Amino acid sequence: MIKPRIALDMDEVIADVSPKFLDLYEQELGIRLQKEDYWGKKIYQINGAMHVRDFLHEKGFFADLPVMPGSQEVVKSLTEHYDVFITTAAMEFRASLEDKYDWLLQHFPFIHWRNFVFCGDKSILRADYMIDDHVNNLETFTGKGLLYTASHNIHETRFTRVNNWEEIGDFFEKERK
Amino acid sequence: MIKPRIALDMDEVIADVSPKFLDLYEQELGIRLQKEDYWGKKIYQINGAMHVRDFLHEKGFFADLPVMPGSQEVVKSLTEHYDVFITTAAMEFRASLEDKYDWLLQHFPFIHWRNFVFCGDKSILRADYMIDDHVNNLETFTGKGLLYTASHNIHETRFTRVNNWEEIGDFFEKERK
Numbered sequence: 001m002i003k004p005r006i007a008l009d010m011d012e013v014i015a016d017v018s019p020k021f022l023d024l025y026e027q028e029l030g031i032r033l034q035k036e037d038y039w040g041k042k043i044y045q046i047n048g049a050m051h052v053r054d055f056l057h058e059k060g061f062f063a064d065l066p067v068m069p070g071s072q073e074v075v076k077s078l079t080e081h082y083d084v085f086i087t088t089a090a091m092e093f094r095a096s097l098e099d100k101y102d103w104l105l106q107h108f109p110f111i112h113w114r115n116f117v118f119c120g121d122k123s124i125l126r127a128d129y130m131i132d133d134h135v136n137n138l139e140t141f142t143g144k145g146l147l148y149t150a151s152h153n154i155h156e157t158r159f160t161r162v163n164n165w166e167e168i169g170d171f172f173e174k175e176r177k
Numbered sequence: 178m179i180k181p182r183i184a185l186d187m188d189e190v191i192a193d194v195s196p197k198f199l200d201l202y203e204q205e206l207g208i209r210l211q212k213e214d215y216w217g218k219k220i221y222q223i224n225g226a227m228h229v230r231d232f233l234h235e236k237g238f239f240a241d242l243p244v245m246p247g248s249q250e251v252v253k254s255l256t257e258h259y260d261v262f263i264t265t266a267a268m269e270f271r272a273s274l275e276d277k278y279d280w281l282l283q284h285f286p287f288i289h290w291r292n293f294v295f296c297g298d299k300s301i302l303r304a305d306y307m308i309d310d311h312v313n314n315l316e317t318f319t320g321k322g323l324l325y326t327a328s329h330n331i332h333e334t335r336f337t338r339v340n341n342w343e344e345i346g347d348f349f350e351k352e353r354k
Contacts, residue, residue, distance in 0.1 A: 005301070085301050091290040097274040113268040114298045120291030124182070124262050126303035126319070142303070 003083040005127040007117075007141075010088040010100065012133040012150045014075065014108070015065040018043065024052050035151075042152045056092075062099040067107050070165030076110050078172060085127060086111055089137075091120040131168065135159070146171065180260040182304040184294075184318075187265040187277065189310045189327045191252065191285070192242040195220065201229050212328075219329045233269075239276040244284050247342030253287050255349060262304065263288055266314075268297035308345065312336070323348065 011017050021043040026032045029048060038046055044053040055061050078084055086104055090096050097118060104116060117125065122132070123140035130141045131148055138145035138159050146168065147159035162168045188194050198220040203209045206225060215223055221230040232238050255261055263281055267273050274295060281293060294302065299309070300317035308323045309315055315322035315336050323345065324336035339345045 007301070085298075087301070090295075091278075091293045094275060094278050097278065097295070098271060101268075101271050101274065112297070115301075116268045116295075116297060117301055118267075118274075118293075118295040120289070120293060121262075124184070124264075124292075124294055124302055124304065126301060 003081060004129065005083045005085060005143075006078065007085050007087040007122070007125050007127040007130040007132075007143075008075070009130075009132040009134070009137070009148070010086060010090075010104075011062075011065075012068075013131055013148045014068050014071040014086075015062070015103065016068050017065060018151070019066060020055075020061070021052060024055055025049055028052060038151050040151065040154055045152075057095055059095045060099065062093075062096045062103060065103065068165065070169075072107065074165045074169040075108060077169065079110060081172070081176060082129075083115070084111060085115045085117055085125075087117040087119065087122060087125055087127075087130075089120055089122060089134075090118040131162070180258060181306065182260045182262060182320075183255065184262050184264040184299070184302050184304040184307040184309075184320075185252070186307075186309040186311070186314070186325070187263060187267075187281075188239075188242075189245075190308055190325045191245050191248040191263075192239070192280065193245050194242060195328070196243060197232075197238070198229060201232055202226055205229060215328050217328065217331055222329075234272055236272045237276065239270075239273045239280060242280065245342065247346075249284065251342045251346045252285060254346065256287060258349070258353060259306075260292070261288060262292045262294055262302075264294040264296065264299060264302055264304075264307075266297055266299060266311075267295040308339070 022033055044050055075084060088100060090100050122137040128143045130138060130143060131146045132138055133148045133150035133153055135153055135156050138147060145159050147153060147156060147161050149161060149163045199210055221227055252261060265277060267277050299314040305320045307315060307318045307320060308325055310325045310327035310330055312330055312333050315324060322336050324330055324333060324338050326338060326340045
């Protein structure tokens with residue numbers, strides 16, 4: 001039996017980028033941002049924080065990101081029923097390629113490298129489901145898109161929203177009924 | 178107007194891997210292979226040559242591959258009518274990621290990084306055309322597949338064959354008529 005496919009994003013879906021951005025912002029500007037400060041946008045879209053985004057180009061930035069809570073367990077269980085591809089828009093950041101590769105091998109060893117996809121424009125992908133925090137990726141997707149809640153997408157209403165990995169597990173359990 | 182999309186392979190299609198393999202074989206085994214020695218298979222499938230494949234894991238292997246003759250000019254002209262994505266099965270080789278990235282920026286600067294795709298299993302790709310030397314990639318492709326002639330695929334008859342970049346240019350010119 002061919003399993004349905006899931007195209008699963010990395011950053012802000014299985015890898016938590018926010019804590020590192022908050023640390024960098026505090027380090028650079030001396031202020032610890034609270035959720036209400038950046039809710040509705042990206043952390044680096046706050047006045048004076050744009051250069052925090054430059055750290056994305058540094059070796060090591062993506063190497064030690066914390067794993068999104070619950071993602072390992074749920075992804076592992078999803079692989080029983082689905083062919084899970086990790087699809088990440090890595091190409092803007094040359095320095096991220098090896099870091100992301102190593103991070104996946106370390107934290108998601110049950111996903112084979114054959115199922116890693118490092119790309120830019122995700123409209124090249126063909127799958128049955130896509131889990132992503134970026135609306136533009138879901139807009140061009142031909143399968144069913146799930147929007148993973150992140151600060152920058154909270155006002156979006158066009159897609160099925162998932163707020164955490166427990167909700168993703170529940171969604172796919174219902175899909176199989 | 179949305180342009181039709183081409184998923185274009187790298188190795189043995191726009192990057193010529195054979196000369197390096199032949200050099201390595203000669204260096205390791207003291208014999209300069211002739212075309213008839215490896216025609217019908219991969220160079221490393223010749224008796225005693227399997228370890229030549231290990232060099233694919235070394236940093237630098239993919240950094241200085243010669244560009245396939247005519248590919249730059251034809252790809253550049255194709256970008257006027259098509260959205261060209263470079264789709265390469267790089268994931269088996271961690272050390273190849275940065276080398277391939279740099280090689281593309283150097284030799285195909287007119288292809289934006291948004292259109293780079295480093296993957297493993299190419300059945301995740303959605304495009305209108307695929308140009309590839311590996312039959313298994315064309316087998317799972319849902320668009321029109323073009324088989325680029327390489328020593329290991331000469332006995333294949335199921336796909337439209339292209340022997341060089343001039344033929345690719347001609348093929349797409351006819352497609353637009």
